[in-house]
Amino acid sequence: LASASRGMATAYDVGASTNIKWHEGAVPTETKETSMQQRGCVVWFTGLSGSGKSTVACTLEHALADAGKITALLDGDNVRHGLNSNLGFSAADREENIRRIGEVSKLFADTGIVTLVSFISPYRQDRDRVRERVGKGRFIEVFMKVPIAICEERDPKGLYKKARAGKLKGFTGIDDPYEEPLNAEVVLEAEKDGKRIQPEEQARVLLEYLQSKGYLQGPPPAK
Ligand SMILES: Nc1ncnc2c1ncn2[C@@H]1O[C@H](COP(=O)(O)OS(=O)(=O)O)[C@@H](OP(=O)(O)O)[C@H]1O
Numbered sequence: 001l002a003s004a005s006r007g008m009a010t011a012y013d014v015g016a017s018t019n020i021k022w023h024e025g026a027v028p029t030e031t032k033e034t035s036m037q038q039r040g041c042v043v044w045f046t047g048l049s050g051s052g053k054s055t056v057a058c059t060l061e062h063a064l065a066d067a068g069k070i071t072a073l074l075d076g077d078n079v080r081h082g083l084n085s086n087l088g089f090s091a092a093d094r095e096e097n098i099r100r101i102g103e104v105s106k107l108f109a110d111t112g113i114v115t116l117v118s119f120i121s122p123y124r125q126d127r128d129r130v131r132e133r134v135g136k137g138r139f140i141e142v143f144m145k146v147p148i149a150i151c152e153e154r155d156p157k158g159l160y161k162k163a164r165a166g167k168l169k170g171f172t173g174i175d176d177p178y179e180e181p182l183n184a185e186v187v188l189e190a191e192k193d194g195k196r197i198q199p200e201e202q203a204r205v206l207l208e209y210l211q212s213k214g215y216l217q218g219p220p221p222a223k
């Protein structure tokens with residue numbers, strides 16, 4: 001198993017909890033979605049540090065709020081201050097980071113909430129596991145396809161500079177891997193025809209995607 005080969009067993013392979021039973025009977029997701037007139041989903045931003053994940057997710061969340069939609073926003077830097085403060089940046093810790101966030105985002109999506117998630121999430125396998133857990137049609141992978149040269153030029157936190165100077169080891173894109181998505185629902189590039197694309201425009205593309213796929217209206221009435 002890949003996770004075992006990375007030296008850590010996760011709840012995907014090993015169930016440490018025993019004598020537990022799934023409790024049925026919660027109010028169905030569709031009932032909540034009808035009340036809120038929206039469909040629960042996970043909009044999963046992935047990309048290098050500085051590719052614009054947080055900026056676009058934040059801009060999109062404001063646009064959704066303006067449209068009267070109920071949202072949640074989970075961001076790498078913020079979640080690592082609390083829920084995942086015990087995790088670092090080894091492959092095993094990044095895997096566990098994504099597993100936990102996947103579970104939290106599933107809870108939100110199952111409550112009918114449009115859930116925006118922005119983590120580097122460098123491993124394809126970890127993202128694909130979340131896609132499976134969240135369920136078909138509810139997981140929207142958004143690839144921030146920004147060349148490392150642009151991310152490095154932005155370098156808002158000075159981390160690329162540190163990594164290039166050898167003061168920060170295992171930095172994604174420098175001396176740690178980033179596996180590009182192969183089948184992302186949406187790919188957002190930094191430039192078009194030699195012109196930089198602004199975050200507002202990228203957020204608009206996503207808003208239109210969500211509208212066109214029916215996420216911003218209630219589920220069809222039961223037959
Ligand atoms: N070694 C290393 N590699 C990559 N990033 C690093 C590292 N150390 C600290 N940081 C800062 O942590 C942010 C990424 O956290 P994530 O939880 O999104 O990472 S991951 O999905 O678990 O790979 C990332 O934030 P973003 O710039 O918002 O992506 C960095 O600010």
Ligand SMILES: Nc1ncnc2c1ncn2[C@@H]1O[C@H](COP(=O)(O)OP(=O)(O)O)[C@@H](O)[C@H]1O
Binds near residue numbers: 196197199
């Ligand atoms: N489309 C864009 N065009 C120009 N600058 C951007 C764009 N998106 C983000 N930025 C800038 O790039 C920097 C990094 O963005 P951020 O959202 O923090 O990236 P990430 O969350 O992927 O690390 C910020 O200074 C932000 O203002």
